[in-house]
Amino acid sequence: DAKTTQPNSMESNEEEPVHLPCNHSTISGTDYIHWYRQLPSQGPEYVIHGLTSNVNNRMASLAIAEDRKSSTLILHRATLRDAAVYYCILSNFGNEKLTFGTGTRLTIIP
Amino acid sequence: NAGVMQNPRHLVRRRGQEARLRCSPVKGHSHVYWYRQLPEEGLKFMVYLQKENIIDESGMPKERFSAEFPKEGPSILRIQQVVRGDSAAYFCASSPISGTYGYTFGSGTRLTVV
Numbered sequence: 001d002a003k004t005t006q007p008n009s010m011e012s013n014e015e016e017p018v019h020l021p022c023n024h025s026t027i028s029g030t031d032y033i034h035w036y037r038q039l040p041s042q043g044p045e046y047v048i049h050g051l052t053s054n055v056n057n058r059m060a061s062l063a064i065a066e067d068r069k070s071s072t073l074i075l076h077r078a079t080l081r082d083a084a085v086y087y088c089i090l091s092n093f094g095n096e097k098l099t100f101g102t103g104t105r106l107t108i109i110p
Numbered sequence: 111n112a113g114v115m116q117n118p119r120h121l122v123r124r125r126g127q128e129a130r131l132r133c134s135p136v137k138g139h140s141h142v143y144w145y146r147q148l149p150e151e152g153l154k155f156m157v158y159l160q161k162e163n164i165i166d167e168s169g170m171p172k173e174r175f176s177a178e179f180p181k182e183g184p185s186i187l188r189i190q191q192v193v194r195g196d197s198a199a200y201f202c203a204s205s206p207i208s209g210t211y212g213y214t215f216g217s218g219t220r221l222t223v224v
Contacts, residue, residue: 034212043114043201043215044153087152096143097155097166098213 004088009105012078020073020104022088027068030092035062035073037084038103044087047073083108112137114204114216115184122222123192131187131219135204142185143203143213144177153201159185192223 005023012018024033035047048055048062050071055062061074075082087103115134123129135142140161145153158166159179170177174192179185189196199220203213 036215043203043218044213045215046212049212096141096158097169098143098145098153099155100145100152102152 004101006088006104011107011109013109015077018075018078020086023070024090025069027090031090032092033071034089034091036087039084078108080108114202114214116202116216116219118219120220124224125193126191129189129192129221131200132184133202133216134184136214139204139206141205142179144187145201147199194223197221197223
């Protein structure tokens with residue numbers, strides 16, 4: 001499985017944008033980039049995914065580097081409810097299991 | 111539109127007893143996945159099932175653990191003769207077709223073996 005690297009932790013002030021980086025230098029051409037987050041005592045929650053182009057949804061934006069070796073999850077205006085562990089995961093057809101790393105623990109400062 | 115329902119939320123078992131964890135996927139989802147999360151660790155894949163079929167059980171311990179997803183009813187993860195090391199949060203996820211388009215996770219079952 002292609003591996004991802006994320007910072008262990010990050011802090012951000014409430015109501016400011018947050019940029020969560022992820023490196024995936026061994027990504028293959030068919031790997032999708034997924035982001036999930038896990039709030040305390042909850043199951044993971046799907047945030048966003050993409051293949052090559054940048055993606056936007058109601059939760060976040062995903063910016064994918066042109067060479068696809070890195071990506072950034074962007075929360076446009078962080079709230080206290082965004083405090084969670086964020087996981088960047090690669091997945092492709094025919095390999096249905098997600099490989100969770102340790103993720104980035106995001107702390108939001110009021 | 112209910113999400114993935116897991117029950118019970120908390121389960122306490124004595125060593126040697128059996129634990130049965132249930133997962134009802136999102137309505138219309140035919141793919142179910144089970145993950146285990148040990149304290150302070152990331153989630154680890156256990157098994158991937160479709161209706162009446164085990165597709166990938168590469169993450170399942172070889173003994174004491176089994177999973178099923180019958181034609182009717184929820185998916186069941188069964189742990190026989192539980193030991194303290196089985197204490198963990200067990201999460202179920204479902205997807206409509208391939209999970210490449212995103213999985214919906216349940217809130218998990220927290221198993222404590224005493």
